[in-house]
Amino acid sequence: MELENPPGTDRYQAGLDCLQRVDGPQGLAVVESLARSFPDFARYLVEFPFGDIYARHQLGLREREIATVAALTALGTAVPQLKVHVHAALHVGCDPAEIVEAVMQMAVYAGFPAALNGLAVVREVFAAQGIALPLA
Amino acid sequence: MELENPPGTDRYQAGLDCLQRVDGPQGLAVVESLARSFPDFARYLVEFPFGDIYARHQLGLREREIATVAALTALGTAVPQLKVHVHAALHVGCDPAEIVEAVMQMAVYAGFPAALNGLAVVREVFAAQGIALPLA
Amino acid sequence: MELENPPGTDRYQAGLDCLQRVDGPQGLAVVESLARSFPDFARYLVEFPFGDIYARHQLGLREREIATVAALTALGTAVPQLKVHVHAALHVGCDPAEIVEAVMQMAVYAGFPAALNGLAVVREVFAAQGIALPLA
Amino acid sequence: MELENPPGTDRYQAGLDCLQRVDGPQGLAVVESLARSFPDFARYLVEFPFGDIYARHQLGLREREIATVAALTALGTAVPQLKVHVHAALHVGCDPAEIVEAVMQMAVYAGFPAALNGLAVVREVFAAQGIALPLA
Amino acid sequence: MELENPPGTDRYQAGLDCLQRVDGPQGLAVVESLARSFPDFARYLVEFPFGDIYARHQLGLREREIATVAALTALGTAVPQLKVHVHAALHVGCDPAEIVEAVMQMAVYAGFPAALNGLAVVREVFAAQGIALPLA
Amino acid sequence: MELENPPGTDRYQAGLDCLQRVDGPQGLAVVESLARSFPDFARYLVEFPFGDIYARHQLGLREREIATVAALTALGTAVPQLKVHVHAALHVGCDPAEIVEAVMQMAVYAGFPAALNGLAVVREVFAAQGIALPLA
Numbered sequence: 135m136e137l138e139n140p141p142g143t144d145r146y147q148a149g150l151d152c153l154q155r156v157d158g159p160q161g162l163a164v165v166e167s168l169a170r171s172f173p174d175f176a177r178y179l180v181e182f183p184f185g186d187i188y189a190r191h192q193l194g195l196r197e198r199e200i201a202t203v204a205a206l207t208a209l210g211t212a213v214p215q216l217k218v219h220v221h222a223a224l225h226v227g228c229d230p231a232e233i234v235e236a237v238m239q240m241a242v243y244a245g246f247p248a249a250l251n252g253l254a255v256v257r258e259v260f261a262a263q264g265i266a267l268p269l270a
Numbered sequence: 271m272e273l274e275n276p277p278g279t280d281r282y283q284a285g286l287d288c289l290q291r292v293d294g295p296q297g298l299a300v301v302e303s304l305a306r307s308f309p310d311f312a313r314y315l316v317e318f319p320f321g322d323i324y325a326r327h328q329l330g331l332r333e334r335e336i337a338t339v340a341a342l343t344a345l346g347t348a349v350p351q352l353k354v355h356v357h358a359a360l361h362v363g364c365d366p367a368e369i370v371e372a373v374m375q376m377a378v379y380a381g382f383p384a385a386l387n388g389l390a391v392v393r394e395v396f397a398a399q400g401i402a403l404p405l406a
Numbered sequence: 407m408e409l410e411n412p413p414g415t416d417r418y419q420a421g422l423d424c425l426q427r428v429d430g431p432q433g434l435a436v437v438e439s440l441a442r443s444f445p446d447f448a449r450y451l452v453e454f455p456f457g458d459i460y461a462r463h464q465l466g467l468r469e470r471e472i473a474t475v476a477a478l479t480a481l482g483t484a485v486p487q488l489k490v491h492v493h494a495a496l497h498v499g500c501d502p503a504e505i506v507e508a509v510m511q512m513a514v515y516a517g518f519p520a521a522l523n524g525l526a527v528v529r530e531v532f533a534a535q536g537i538a539l540p541l542a
Numbered sequence: 543m544e545l546e547n548p549p550g551t552d553r554y555q556a557g558l559d560c561l562q563r564v565d566g567p568q569g570l571a572v573v574e575s576l577a578r579s580f581p582d583f584a585r586y587l588v589e590f591p592f593g594d595i596y597a598r599h600q601l602g603l604r605e606r607e608i609a610t611v612a613a614l615t616a617l618g619t620a621v622p623q624l625k626v627h628v629h630a631a632l633h634v635g636c637d638p639a640e641i642v643e644a645v646m647q648m649a650v651y652a653g654f655p656a657a658l659n660g661l662a663v664v665r666e667v668f669a670a671q672g673i674a675l676p677l678a
Numbered sequence: 679m680e681l682e683n684p685p686g687t688d689r690y691q692a693g694l695d696c697l698q699r700v701d702g703p704q705g706l707a708v709v710e711s712l713a714r715s716f717p718d719f720a721r722y723l724v725e726f727p728f729g730d731i732y733a734r735h736q737l738g739l740r741e742r743e744i745a746t747v748a749a750l751t752a753l754g755t756a757v758p759q760l761k762v763h764v765h766a767a768l769h770v771g772c773d774p775a776e777i778v779e780a781v782m783q784m785a786v787y788a789g790f791p792a793a794l795n796g797l798a799v800v801r802e803v804f805a806a807q808g809i810a811l812p813l814a
Numbered sequence: 815m816e817l818e819n820p821p822g823t824d825r826y827q828a829g830l831d832c833l834q835r836v837d838g839p840q841g842l843a844v845v846e847s848l849a850r851s852f853p854d855f856a857r858y859l860v861e862f863p864f865g866d867i868y869a870r871h872q873l874g875l876r877e878r879e880i881a882t883v884a885a886l887t888a889l890g891t892a893v894p895q896l897k898v899h900v901h902a903a904l905h906v907g908c909d910p911a912e913i914v915e916a917v918m919q920m921a922v923y924a925g926f927p928a929a930l931n932g933l934a935v936v937r938e939v940f941a942a943q944g945i946a947l948p949l950a
Contacts, residue, residue, distance in 0.1 A: 170812070190371060201339075214798075231328040247619065257579050378790055381787045382863060384891065450726070472605050473612035473644045481616055511609060654727060654759075654923065780878075787889070
């Protein structure tokens with residue numbers, strides 16, 4: 135991965151490592167694409183969310199991804215990012231059923247449209263990953 | 271149309287049981303107070319969120335509460351409910367540090383104000399529970 | 407009512423008349439209070455929402471207030487305005503049960519916290535109006 | 543705790559009947575499609591919003607749809623669901639002008655972008671229903 | 679530009695003039711297209727936002743556009759309008775770097791997804807305007 | 815100011831310096847209070863928003879504060895933070911009338927309730943700063 139302005143700091147490297155643990159090559163590809171247009175922001179995206187927050191050990195990566203999938207579903211304004219994090223949730227070992235469940239639960243807290251639009255994202259990511267629906 | 275799991279009958283009782291597991295007597299008190307003014311809505315609150323959703327076994331109660339704390343923090347429009355669910359997260363066995371972490375993580379997805387206002391709720395609930403801050 | 411910059415146009419007067427039909431003296435008091443600090447904005451508030459929109463005849467005032475109560479409940483960021491419009495809904499002849507119902511319905515579209523916080527506003531306004539809860 | 547109206551049993555059937563009254567075959571098709579991937583959630587969607595809420599008699603279906611169209615327009619995060627409910631509003635007998643008006647009114651409560659995006663949905667649904675714009 | 683109901687008032691004309699200063703022919707085209715389906719709302723869009731608000735002299739047009747680009751990025755529910763205002767920000771003389779910066783800053787106040795989706799809009803508008811990214 | 819874990823990095827110090835330029839002693843007091851309960855988050859708050867974003871030179875501090883006041887008004891979920899930034903806007907040299915104007919403008923993009931609630935915050939901060947309303 136070649137970013138235009140590799141900062142070379144520990145924090146940046148820790149962020150890249152963490153991003154890779156969270157989402158694999160797909161996460162790095164998102165950052166790489168962003169960096170072609172907005173290199174500074176791509177660096178912040180690696181450093182703060184991943185180098186600072188996700189790298190902390192007080193919460194497991196599975197729980198972090200459940201939290202993020204739930205929050206992005208509830209907000210309803212972040213479809214591309216929800217896609218990334220449904221994928222990431224699978225990547226860190228969440229059961230497909232756990233992901234569906236966290237999204238469904240958002241019907242309670244953010245309404246049925248939020249949950250329905252979240253499930254549409256789940257369906258799309260699961261299809262790309264070869265996970266058949268309905269779950270057994 | 272054939273549904274996989276046709277519903278049973280004691281949805282309300284299942285909801286009350288689940289609410290008690292999730293939040294103890296404090297959860298029941300919320301419903302009781304609501305029922306004095308809006309009895310039908312109190313019943314729906316027991317039946318759908320708790321009798322239908324939380325009662326499902328595909329996601330653990332700790333994960334459900336992490337998801338809810340994260341989502342309510344991100345939405346920023348549900349302070350009374352966030353209080354209930356920070357309490358509930360402790361009640362189902364989340365570590366105080368896990369709750370703080372899930373709220374902090376929302377700075378990434380919903381901005382610093384959302385996380386700051388969520389931490390203010392955490393501080394209030396932790397104080398009432400005798401949990402000293404900063405965490406060791 | 408003495409506003410600092412009474413525009414004297416038909417639109418402004420039509421707005422004041424409409425505001426009075428919608429919310430009675432209480433609506434005028436809100437505008438008057440606002441005008442002491444922000445007279446231009448008070449004028450816009452009379453002219454656009456009331457002089458332009460509410461004054462139109464394509465939707466009845468009862469339906470307008472149901473729509474507004476529902477929307478403000480769903481948004482969850484407008485408690486003072488929701489108070490005004492629960493009062494206004496009563497003032498234009500909505501049945502108390504219709505108002506409760508529109509707020510409850512928002513559990514479906516914006517989640518239970520939105521509906522619960524909306525019902526708390528309803529309870530407060532109904533108490534001030536001497537409407538006993540639960541409704542018969 | 544004594545509830546005023548202890549629930550019956552045929553909630554799912556009542557929900558299907560109500561959904562059909564609200565939106566005709568198009569509503570059933572939405573549920574059927576959802577049920578192919580997420581059967582449990584499809585059941586909840588029938589049971590709670592339609593079997594519990596819309597089936598209540600305290601608010602007319604026309605008013606319910608005005609409320610929902612207004613709220614979804616204001617939220618701005620539920621375009622597919624707004625489409626369904628603009629269609630449903632027509633189906634339960636709302637005048638096209640009433641629907642346009644409720645959406646326009648949201649400029650006051652949620653801003654011009656919310657109203658503009660709501661009108662774009664209205665235009666699409668009206669075109670599919672053969673309703674010419676501008677309205678006479 | 680032929681609108682169905684040209685109001686001919688000073689306010690309407692002031693709004694059109696202001697809209698043209700803010701966004702050039704592209705802004706007029708948006709209104710014209712809207713007026714074909716919703717002529718009354720097109721008139722309000724000219725009169726209140728542009729004839730009333732943008733026409734005021736207490737804040738410069740560059741600052742107004744920075745404010746609008748920031749707010750629409752933060753809300754995350756107004757992509758078509760954000761496009762218009764990124765274009766308008768360039769039109770009133772904002773430096774491309776200032777626009778990128780205002781959008782990036784929203785990561786702090788509304789989260790990284792809001793900023794990322796805002797930057798995607800910036801990229802699209804800049805491409806159409808021949809502004810190369812990354813900025814030098 | 816005594817923080818529990820002074821990182822001693824350039825980024826942290828740059829953030830503190832920038833925060834002081836933006837909001838004076840009042841900004842430092844907010845961070846200090848936060849650090850007593852959540853020291854890590856207080857550090858992130860200094861480092862990312864101020865050390866990374868506000869410290870950049872592509873946008874002036876006055877424009878940054880106009881953008882933030884507008885966005886927080888539009889979001890409607892960040893009253894304590896809006897207070898801080900109305901104060902900060904004055905501190906970096908925005909004219910009181912510019913601040914009022916940016917908040918009023920949000921009526922267009924986020925609705926009248928958002929603007930009204932923003933103006934209530936403006937009134938409170940202006941009163942504490944001895945700025946009389948209405949502005950001359």
